[in-house]
Amino acid sequence: MxxxxxxxxxxxxxxxxxxxxxxxxxxxxxxxxxDYTAKEHKGPQQLSKNPFGQIPAFQDGDTxxxxxxxxxxxxxxxxxxxxxxxxxxxxxxEEAAMVDVWTEVEAHTYLPxxxxxxxxxxxxxxRLGTSSNQKVVEESLEKLKKVLDVYxxxxxxxxxxxxxxxxxxxxDLNHFPYTFYFMTTSHASLFDSYPSVKAWWGRLMARPSVxxxxxxxxxxA
Amino acid sequence: xxxxxxxxxxxxxxxxxxxxxxxxxxxxxxxPVDMTTGEHKSPAHDAxNPFGQVPAFQDGDLxxxxxxxxxxxxxRKGGSDLLRxxxxAESAMVDVWLEVESGxxxxxxxPIIFQCLVVPFLGGETDTKIVQENLEKLxxxxxxxxxxxxxxxxxxxxxxxxxDIxxxxxxxxxxxxxHASVLDAYPHVKAWLxxxxxxxxxxxxxxxxxxxxx
Numbered sequence: 001m002x003x004x005x006x007x008x009x010x011x012x013x014x015x016x017x018x019x020x021x022x023x024x025x026x027x028x029x030x031x032x033x034x035d036y037t038a039k040e041h042k043g044p045q046q047l048s049k050n051p052f053g054q055i056p057a058f059q060d061g062d063t064x065x066x067x068x069x070x071x072x073x074x075x076x077x078x079x080x081x082x083x084x085x086x087x088x089x090x091x092x093x094e095e096a097a098m099v100d101v102w103t104e105v106e107a108h109t110y111l112p113x114x115x116x117x118x119x120x121x122x123x124x125x126x127r128l129g130t131s132s133n134q135k136v137v138e139e140s141l142e143k144l145k146k147v148l149d150v151y152x153x154x155x156x157x158x159x160x161x162x163x164x165x166x167x168x169x170x171x172d173l174n175h176f177p178y179t180f181y182f183m184t185t186s187h188a189s190l191f192d193s194y195p196s197v198k199a200w201w202g203r204l205m206a207r208p209s210v211x212x213x214x215x216x217x218x219x220x221a
Numbered sequence: 222x223x224x225x226x227x228x229x230x231x232x233x234x235x236x237x238x239x240x241x242x243x244x245x246x247x248x249x250x251x252x253p254v255d256m257t258t259g260e261h262k263s264p265a266h267d268a269x270n271p272f273g274q275v276p277a278f279q280d281g282d283l284x285x286x287x288x289x290x291x292x293x294x295x296x297r298k299g300g301s302d303l304l305r306x307x308x309x310a311e312s313a314m315v316d317v318w319l320e321v322e323s324g325x326x327x328x329x330x331x332p333i334i335f336q337c338l339v340v341p342f343l344g345g346e347t348d349t350k351i352v353q354e355n356l357e358k359l360x361x362x363x364x365x366x367x368x369x370x371x372x373x374x375x376x377x378x379x380x381x382x383x384x385d386i387x388x389x390x391x392x393x394x395x396x397x398x399x400h401a402s403v404l405d406a407y408p409h410v411k412a413w414l415x416x417x418x419x420x421x422x423x424x425x426x427x428x429x430x431x432x433x434x435x
Binding site (some may be wrong): 052063065066067068069071073074077078090093094096097098100101103104105107108109147150153154175 | 244271272281283286287290291293294297298306309310313316317319320321323324325329362363368369
């Protein structure tokens with residue numbers, strides 16, 4: 001049986017999201033590079049895999065998927081060995097709901113605050129040769145501080161090790177790619193003001209899956 | 222004890238939750254949250270949704286927020302098949318198109334709804350540049366939807382799912398607003414939306430969305 005394929009390398013945060021899950025379940029996978037600067041993701045081959053021309057796409061035999069969070073959930077449902085990995089908690093409705101809540105929060109609230117800082121400080125200067133738009137960076141930092149206020153209260157008030165409770169879950173893993181990239185900017189020290197958040201991030205970075213994938217997340221200019 | 226939804230029915234995210242409650246025939250109560258007076262930022266609401274948004278949801282001791290998380294909880298508890306979680310390939314397609322709804326459809330509709338409905342209501346002037354930019358993004362997305370719905374009856378396949386129904390709140394405002402004609406170029410999308418809007422659960426929630434207290 002051919003290994004599953006991820007179209008798009010780990011340098012793309014949403015591809016890294018999928019690969020972290022593949023590592024968590026210990027499944028063999030193949031990475032197919034997509035040349036972003038050559039706009040390969042908008043070419044007919046890639047559009048047949050991801051009709052929005054985005055990265056990643058995914059293939060498991062006849063099953064073709066796109067949207068990183070959907071791909072990740074499919075991987076976790078199909079390939080988790082229950083005794084070892086249970087990141088979705090679908091056997092427990094309340095726990096599954098908390099995983100869903102914090103997965104949605106990452107997508108709708110955390111990512112829109114933190115991602116622009118990485119794009120302005122690292123991506124646009126590297127790819128477009130522009131200097132960071134300080135206004136966007138400042139506004140995003142203000143938004144991010146308000147978001148981290150809530151995360152800090154949530155983690156410290158409940159004394160949770162992780163977002164959905166005392167168990168590591170899909171919700172935590174979803175935060176890894178863009179947080180990792182944020183930590184490569186000069187604003188990383190922001191997390192020092194949020195001790196519970198910082199400790200939680202330390203736990204994420206200690207995971208073998210996260211360490212392995214983040215090693216491949218080197219933005220090549 | 223009836224489940225509680227905190228927030229105005231006319232909010233797209235509240236409406237999403239209400240339609241799921243209707244789908245499973247659950248007993249529920251809608252508790253108003255007056256956003257015009259900032260009630261969504263009050264300490265009482267903050268205890269239910271620390272991001273100061275609507276909806277919040279309560280089932281016994283369990284408090285949830287984020288409409289798509291709440292929706293899935295309700296559908297699972299009610300034994301609905303709108304998630305197809307007993308089938309790997311089908312549930313994956315439901316997830317894919319739910320992500321598309323969130324990331325491509327509702328994300329472009331939100332600024333349009335805000336500019337065309339909320340801003341005038343608050344006494345401001347619609348920013349037509351924002352509306353036009355998002356209409357262009359919407360058309361790009363609708364092109365992908367048209368191709369998909371030309372092949373399959375519904376988004377996730379030949380079965381209706383939460384992925385389809387999750388589009389209804391933003392679609393309601395699109396169909397009732399001044400930009401409804403954008404759909405004319407996408408006949409399969411238009412027909413599919415008409416079918417979604419015709420579901421008994423959707424018709425019931427649309428009535429709630431129209432109430433003055435909503």
